[in-house]
Amino acid sequence: MDDEHLEWIKNYFKEICQDPNYDNFLGIEMIDIKEGTVAFKLAVSNRHCNIYGTVHGGILASISDIAMGATCLTLGKSIVTIDLNISYIRNSPKGSMLTAVGQLISSGNSIIRTEGKVFDEQQRLLVVSHASYFITGNFLKNDHS
Secondary structure, eight states: OOHHHHHHHHHHHHHHTTSSSHHHHHTOEEEEEETTEEEEEEEOOGGGBOTTSBBOHHHHHHHHHHHHHHHHHTTTEEEEEEEEEEEEOOOOBTTOEEEEEEEEEEEOSSEEEEEEEEEOTTOOEEEEEEEEEEEEEEOOHHHHO
């Protein structure tokens, strides 16, 4: 993908995160995009926390899936999640800033495999995840303008 298309994807995410959808509810923001790698940040608030005052595991799984799924878009592919495996290493409290990074592992004709990691502001690893995505079509600027 060229830089223009990657910038278009970044702007596309800004727009959809303004709509009343799950990404908007989470409050994520894309902070970096390259072909095969995407990063998001999330400021942890009460709505992201469990009864113990730490980030709910479902939130960590969601931001991992979003980062890994967005990585597939950098290849110009529309996808749906086939499977998601997540290993929780440590948690983080309300008020922390998380970074979720998705990276491409492999891309075939019908399946893309990715790895995701979530870090806190001290760069401590919180989550390692892997996901497979089924390619449903193309995700190109001309198709979504």
